[in-house]
Amino acid sequence: MENIIEVENLTKSFGKITAVNNISFEVGKGDIFAFLGPNGAGKSTTIKMLTTLLEPTSGQIKVAGFDVCHDEDDARHSFGIVFQDPSLDEDLTAYENMDLHGVLYGINKKERKERVESLLKFVELWDRHKDLVKHFSGGMKRRLEIARGLLHHPKILFLDEPTIGLDPQTRNHIWSYIKDMNQKEQMTIFFTTHYMEEAQRVAKNIAVIDNGTIVAQGTPEELLSKTNSQSLEDAFLALTGHNIREESPDAWAHIRAMKRAKR
Amino acid sequence: MMKVVYIFWLRQIKKYYRSKSRIIGSLGQPVLFLLALGFGFGPIFQKAGQGNYLQFLAPGVVSMSIIFFSVFSGIEIIFDRQFGFLKETLAAPVSRFSIMLGRTLGGASVATLQGLLVIIIATIAGFRFDVAASLSLLLLFMFLIAVLFTALGTAIGSLMEDFHGFQLVVNFLIMPLFFLSGALFPLEEAPKILTAFAAIDPLAYGVDGLRGSLMQTTHFGLPVDLAVLFCLSAIMIALGAYFFSKAQV
Ligand SMILES: Nc1ncnc2c1ncn2[C@@H]1O[C@H](COP(=O)(O)OP(=O)(O)OP(=O)(O)O)[C@@H](O)[C@H]1O
Ligand SMILES: [Mg+2]
Numbered sequence: 001m002e003n004i005i006e007v008e009n010l011t012k013s014f015g016k017i018t019a020v021n022n023i024s025f026e027v028g029k030g031d032i033f034a035f036l037g038p039n040g041a042g043k044s045t046t047i048k049m050l051t052t053l054l055e056p057t058s059g060q061i062k063v064a065g066f067d068v069c070h071d072e073d074d075a076r077h078s079f080g081i082v083f084q085d086p087s088l089d090e091d092l093t094a095y096e097n098m099d100l101h102g103v104l105y106g107i108n109k110k111e112r113k114e115r116v117e118s119l120l121k122f123v124e125l126w127d128r129h130k131d132l133v134k135h136f137s138g139g140m141k142r143r144l145e146i147a148r149g150l151l152h153h154p155k156i157l158f159l160d161e162p163t164i165g166l167d168p169q170t171r172n173h174i175w176s177y178i179k180d181m182n183q184k185e186q187m188t189i190f191f192t193t194h195y196m197e198e199a200q201r202v203a204k205n206i207a208v209i210d211n212g213t214i215v216a217q218g219t220p221e222e223l224l225s226k227t228n229s230q231s232l233e234d235a236f237l238a239l240t241g242h243n244i245r246e247e248s249p250d251a252w253a254h255i256r257a258m259k260r261a262k263r
Numbered sequence: 264m265m266k267v268v269y270i271f272w273l274r275q276i277k278k279y280y281r282s283k284s285r286i287i288g289s290l291g292q293p294v295l296f297l298l299a300l301g302f303g304f305g306p307i308f309q310k311a312g313q314g315n316y317l318q319f320l321a322p323g324v325v326s327m328s329i330i331f332f333s334v335f336s337g338i339e340i341i342f343d344r345q346f347g348f349l350k351e352t353l354a355a356p357v358s359r360f361s362i363m364l365g366r367t368l369g370g371a372s373v374a375t376l377q378g379l380l381v382i383i384i385a386t387i388a389g390f391r392f393d394v395a396a397s398l399s400l401l402l403l404f405m406f407l408i409a410v411l412f413t414a415l416g417t418a419i420g421s422l423m424e425d426f427h428g429f430q431l432v433v434n435f436l437i438m439p440l441f442f443l444s445g446a447l448f449p450l451e452e453a454p455k456i457l458t459a460f461a462a463i464d465p466l467a468y469g470v471d472g473l474r475g476s477l478m479q480t481t482h483f484g485l486p487v488d489l490a491v492l493f494c495l496s497a498i499m500i501a502l503g504a505y506f507f508s509k510a511q512v
Contacts, residue, residue, distance in 0.1 A: 048512065051354050052353075052354065053350060053353055053354055053511060053512045054511050054512065055511060073356065073358070076354065076355065076356035077356040079354075081354050083347065083350055083351075085347050085350075086346065086347040087347040087348055087349075087350045087351045088346075088347070088348065088351075089274070089343075089346075089348045089351075090346060091277075091278050091281060091282075092274065092277065092278075096274075096277070099270075100270055100274065101351070101355075103266050103267060103270045104267065104270075104351075104352070104355035104356070104357055105355065105356065106356070132281075
């Protein structure tokens with residue numbers, strides 16, 4: 001399989017905190033790739049670097065053949081993204097948010113109109129398309145973010161915890177749409193999630209990141225057999241431990257070092 | 264490119280007419296200046312043989328409302344950062360220059376509208392000028408001041424992480440620029456040190472241009488005002504665009 005994302009020795013530090021520590025991986029074209037890890041592992045930071053929003057401290061990233069540090073503009077043409085954190089303009093209506101996105105991604109007027117309407121219907125927000133986003137509930141905003149991310153059809157779609165805060169019906173609904181796009185258009189999907197059964201169901205390949213380093217990589221089956229687990233959740237826990245994460249990975253590494261010292 | 268500039272311009276316009284409280288709120292300060300200073304200092308100004316103070320003050324107050332409103336429009340980028348919308352614009356496959364230009368022109372347009380509202384209020388308070396003769400020049404100057412300071416706000420906003428620094432900007436940049444610009448007193452009579460400061464204060468050229476177009480009296484001369492504002496606006500747009508293009512989330 002041809003690679004559409006290639007990451008080599010990628011590192012990102014914020015002052016003393018090393019959020020991403022020398023990771024390397026590839027994602028094949030047309031893959032559905034799950035990037036899993038506990039809170040604070042460095043998933044969002046990695047996605048921000050892949051999507052030109054953060055400059056790496058060191059390392060190489062190629063997205064759709066373009067070096068994201070030098071050919072940002074070309075790289076940006078190749079992907080779409082749904083962020084983990086809110087990214088809507090709350091002073092605009094749902095329709096205006098969608099429309100603005102369509103203009104940014106160069107969709108012509110007629111197609112924009114059609115797609116915006118059908119996607120807003122798909123996430124059941126069409127009734128409210130003239131309402132300001134600030135009057136929406138959390139789940140409605142989330143659905144709008146996802147609909148907006150699906151508006152244009154990029155080569156690569158980054159989804160950072162897309163289904164967070166959504167009910168199971170909506171989650172299934174959205175995943176079947178995404179899988180459909182993946183199949184019909186060979187669109188590569190790069191996503192993160194904390195719902196392990198979701199990852200097990202849709203991912204073709206998985207990388208597990210913990211404390212900024214990749215601790216395992218492979219198909220769901222490979223991860224299960226490697227850890228002797230029945231479910232991906234068990235495999236995940238076996239790989240990343242049972243403890244709740246500190247905010248900073250450094251603090252965490254520090255605690256482990258102290259434990260080791262005591263032994 | 265034009266479509267992107269237009270959609271960001273439109274966004275600023277929409278946000279403006281949807282925020283009635285901001286429109287009204289930003290009128291409070293200029294109205295207070297017009298009434299308190301205009302009528303308070305009026306008699307003294309008259310006695311000193313300088314004529315009607317309101318006639319002198321109004322252009323200054325108009326420039327004040329524009330500079331405050333436009334710097335704030337530019338700095339709104341920080342809101343976008345905090346509410347997350349900035350990510351959406353920074354990840355998009357369009358040049359950051361066109362985004363910056365669109366929002367600057369949009370911010371400048373609403374600041375100009377705000378300036379027009381202040382002129383209307385001043386007229387109600389007794390300010391008089393020849394509308395037909397001065398309107399086009401007046402709009403040009405208002406818009407140039409607005410572009411310059413919206414771009415400045417954008418440059419500052421791109422560098423600041425949150426709103427904590429905003430007070431600093433107001434107190435150490437906007438206030439001095441305003442008070443030293445000759446908006447409140449005639450530069451002709453001022454001490455040398457003040458006129459020297461005014462000469463390096465971009466807003467002084469804006470105020471002078473406004474006064475020139477409204478009442479045909481200028482300190483630097485209209486061509487100089489126009490040239491200075493035009494060049495500074497271009498430089499500031501370039502600078503704002505540069506900082507904006509370096510913005511990360
Ligand atoms: N702008 C920043 N400044 C300082 N530290 C940061 C910044 N962004 C992220 N970090 C730190 O980097 C580490 C990784 O954060 P990141 O958001 O990538 O985690 P994540 O894997 O997405 O976690 P979650 O599952 O909670 O979303 C955390 O320790 C976080 O505190
Ligand atoms: Mg995250």
